Amino acid sequence: MPSNYPDNFGSIKGAYKQGCKDALAIPALILGFTYMGFGALVSETGLEIWHALISTGINWAVPGQIATMELYAIDASLFAIAAAVALINCRLMPMTIVLMPHIRNKTSPRIAYYFLSNFIAVTGWAAAMKQCPRLPEEQRLPYFAGFTIPLWSVCMLSTWIGFYLPDVLPAEVTMGLVFLNPVYFMLVFLADFSQPGRPIALVLGAILGPLTFLVTPDWSLLITGLFAGTIAFIFSEYFPRNKKI
Amino acid sequence: MSELHDFFTPEFMAPMAALGVAAAVTYFWRGLGVAVSGKIDKDSALFRWVTCVAYALLAGLIARMILLPIGPLAELGMGQRAGATIISLAVFFLTRKNLLAGVASGAAALILMAKLGPL
Numbered sequence: 001m002p003s004n005y006p007d008n009f010g011s012i013k014g015a016y017k018q019g020c021k022d023a024l025a026i027p028a029l030i031l032g033f034t035y036m037g038f039g040a041l042v043s044e045t046g047l048e049i050w051h052a053l054i055s056t057g058i059n060w061a062v063p064g065q066i067a068t069m070e071l072y073a074i075d076a077s078l079f080a081i082a083a084a085v086a087l088i089n090c091r092l093m094p095m096t097i098v099l100m101p102h103i104r105n106k107t108s109p110r111i112a113y114y115f116l117s118n119f120i121a122v123t124g125w126a127a128a129m130k131q132c133p134r135l136p137e138e139q140r141l142p143y144f145a146g147f148t149i150p151l152w153s154v155c156m157l158s159t160w161i162g163f164y165l166p167d168v169l170p171a172e173v174t175m176g177l178v179f180l181n182p183v184y185f186m187l188v189f190l191a192d193f194s195q196p197g198r199p200i201a202l203v204l205g206a207i208l209g210p211l212t213f214l215v216t217p218d219w220s221l222l223i224t225g226l227f228a229g230t231i232a233f234i235f236s237e238y239f240p241r242n243k244k245i
Numbered sequence: 246m247s248e249l250h251d252f253f254t255p256e257f258m259a260p261m262a263a264l265g266v267a268a269a270v271t272y273f274w275r276g277l278g279v280a281v282s283g284k285i286d287k288d289s290a291l292f293r294w295v296t297c298v299a300y301a302l303l304a305g306l307i308a309r310m311i312l313l314p315i316g317p318l319a320e321l322g323m324g325q326r327a328g329a330t331i332i333s334l335a336v337f338f339l340t341r342k343n344l345l346a347g348v349a350s351g352a353a354a355l356i357l358m359a360k361l362g363p364l
Contacts (some may be wrong), residue, residue, distance in 0.1 A: 003321035007306075026345060034353075051260045059268040063303055066310065068267040081263050086270040088306060094292060096278025110279075117275040176297035178318055179326075182310040183333050183351040184289055184344070189303065190334075191342050192249035201300040209305025210312045229298030236293065 007134040015139035020170040022131070027123045028154045034184055035155040037177035038065060044174070045073045049163050056159040060152055061121040064089045066181055067221070074217055084221045096229025103140045112141070119148035122188060127139025180199050201232035321359055329355035 009015045016194040042052035047069075055065050064085045071081045096117055104113070105235060123149050131147075132140040133154040166174050189202055255306040288293065310318075311326055318326060333351025 026246060027275075030348060044362065047260050048257065050257075051264060054261070055264050055267075061271065064267060064271055067306060068263055068305050072308070074261045078262060078286065082266045082270050085267040086273070087298070088302050089274050091270045091274075091303070092271065093274040093278040093281075094296060094299075098256065100282035103271055104282075113279045114276060117279045119248045120275055120278075124270050127258040129295055135350055165275055170360075172356045172359035175321065175359050177353045178314075178351040178354050179311075179329065182307045182329065184348050185303065185335050186307050186311070186330070187333070187342075187344050187347045189307075190337065191302070191344060195296065198300055201297045202304040206305030206308035207299030208301075209307075209309040211307070213309045213313055220309070221302055221305060225298045225302035226302035228305065229294065232301060233290075233294040236297065237290065 002179060005134060005136050008136055009130070009139055009143070012138060012142045015135065015142040016146035019127075019131075019143040019148075020150045022127060022152040023124070023147040026155070027127065028117075028151055030122060030180075030184060031151060032154050033177060034062060034180050035158035036162030036165060037174075037180045038069075039159040040065065040165045040174045041178050042180075043068050043163045043166045044067055044158075047072075049160065052159050052163045053156065056152075058118075059085075060118065060155065061092065062181055062184065063185065068183040080219075087222060087225050092120060096120050097130060099125055099132075099144075103128060103144045105137045105141055107138070108141055116141070116145055116168075117150070119145070119152055121148075122185075124148035124151055164182050198236075200233070200235050201229055204228035204231060321355075325355065325358040328358060 009018045038056070040050050042055070043172075057070065059065055068081060069083055069087055071084055074150060076084070100113065103116075124144065127147050128144040129144055132192065135143060162177065165177065189198075205224055208224040208228050209220065212223045216223070312323065314326070320364055329351050332354040333347050337343065337347030337349040
């Protein structure tokens with residue numbers, strides 16, 4: 001039993017349990033309401049419960065799911081949906097690359113990582129990045145799985161509940177739940193504002209997103225991402241990161 | 246089972262195609278991340294550029310969802326959505342970046358303004 005790790009949940013089973021415990025707190029609360037909002041949004045878009053559940057089931061990550069629904073609602077082409085979702089979710093690749101060294105162990109088969117990568121999304125990723133490096137190697141993947149799979153299950157349940165909310169709740173409350181999505185992520189990104197290039201990318205993106213949408217809804221995200229992202233990148237490369245905010 | 250028949254209508258299958266495409270491109274990134282993990286230097290310029298693009302995209306999408314939403318939020322005025330956003334931001338920073346407080350107050354403010362009209 002290695003003792004040179006700050007945290008130890010005793011066993012692989014203990015790591016699963018602790019991950020589950022950590023997830024079924026504030027993360028599950030916020031994501032639960034967020035996904036009720038998503039379920040309501042799918043319902044308001046005029047789609048069926050199966051569409052809502054399949055989206056959360058196999059495409060779990062709020063911004064991409066919302067984009068899919070909203071782009072579908074404005075009759076975007078399949079190519080535009082694929083391009084937009086691909087560009088929104090391209091962050092998942094670097095996120096996966098950064099997380100992998102912290103959850104990898106010598107015994108788990110490769111297929112386990114290919115399967116569990118489906119559960120990499122902002123909330124579970126942030127939790128695993130914080131906790132997993134502090135754990136003995138064999139407890140890391142169990143902690144990540146224990147955190148994200150119950151969290152995903154809560155999202156599935158919330159999607160299902162949320163889908164039927166527009167019929168039951170006053171329209172104002174549904175609006176509030178739908179509103180949770182963009183506000184939650186706005187605050188998530190504001191909370192983590194300090195990395196080089198990030199403030200410029202976020203501010204410029206926030207300005208360009210709505211403006212380009214007025215001109216060309218289909219290509220708005222692509223233009224915004226490439227243009228604002230590249231400018232932010234150039235600025236962050238040009239000005240050295242000598243300050244830590 | 247008559248319900249099974251309903252699954253193969255264009256109304257059901259067209260969104261499924263969109264969801265399938267979205268899931269495929271999403272998994273592409275996750276799977277690729279697993280495949281190349283350990284081989285890409287996360288301090289490289291390419292990595293930083295992709296990060297900037299991702300954040301710009303997200304910010305653009307989020308701002309657009311707040312200011313020019315599709316769906317139920319579109320029924321509200323710009324003032325109500327902007328007002329709720331400002332309240333959410335104010336509470337977030339006043340509570341030392343408490344996510345729960347910021348999100349809850351923003352949603353509550355929006356619900357109240359939707360019921361009572363803009364402040």
